[in-house]
Amino acid sequence: MKIPRAQADAIAAHARSGYPHEICGVLVGTARDGVVRVARAVPVTNRETERPAVRYQIAPEDLIGVQRSVRAEGLDIVGYYHSHPDHPARPSETDRRIAAEGLSDGVVHVVVGVEKGERATPSAWVFRDRGQAFEPEPLEVDE
Numbered sequence: 001m002k003i004p005r006a007q008a009d010a011i012a013a014h015a016r017s018g019y020p021h022e023i024c025g026v027l028v029g030t031a032r033d034g035v036v037r038v039a040r041a042v043p044v045t046n047r048e049t050e051r052p053a054v055r056y057q058i059a060p061e062d063l064i065g066v067q068r069s070v071r072a073e074g075l076d077i078v079g080y081y082h083s084h085p086d087h088p089a090r091p092s093e094t095d096r097r098i099a100a101e102g103l104s105d106g107v108v109h110v111v112v113g114v115e116k117g118e119r120a121t122p123s124a125w126v127f128r129d130r131g132q133a134f135e136p137e138p139l140e141v142d143e
């Protein structure tokens with residue numbers, strides 16, 4: 001996936017500001033010929049109330065709101081992002097299970113590890129129906 005530097009920085013800043021809770025958001029852009037290009041990262045409220053340090057939840061109405069607001073620009077939801085406070089920057093088993101229930105093939109997912117609220121490390125993944133798992137996805141940051 002390709003993402004502009006400013007948007008990658010915005011995701012990292014969001015992840016740091018939400019620490020020690022998980023933060024989440026939506027990636028909007030285009031997906032053509034197997035190439036996902038992120039135009040913008042849109043922060044969304046983490047609706048998880050019981051264990052926000054280790055879980056996140058995106059409300060369907062928030063997703064619909066984002067979708068409506070970007071459709072006029074010819075953009076769509078191409079993926080999601082969330083943070084892992086003091087946990088590795090890779091999808092957890094919980095992430096995999098939730099994705100298997102809802103995500104479709106080829107949707108990208110950025111997981112940002114945040115160490116002590118300071119160092120934010122992003123990684124990109126793509127969910128594959130075949131195998132019901134996340135596979136590593138190259139994260140290309142455009143200057």
Ligand SMILES: [Zn+2]
Pocket residue numbers: 082083084091092095111
């Ligand atoms: Zn996670």
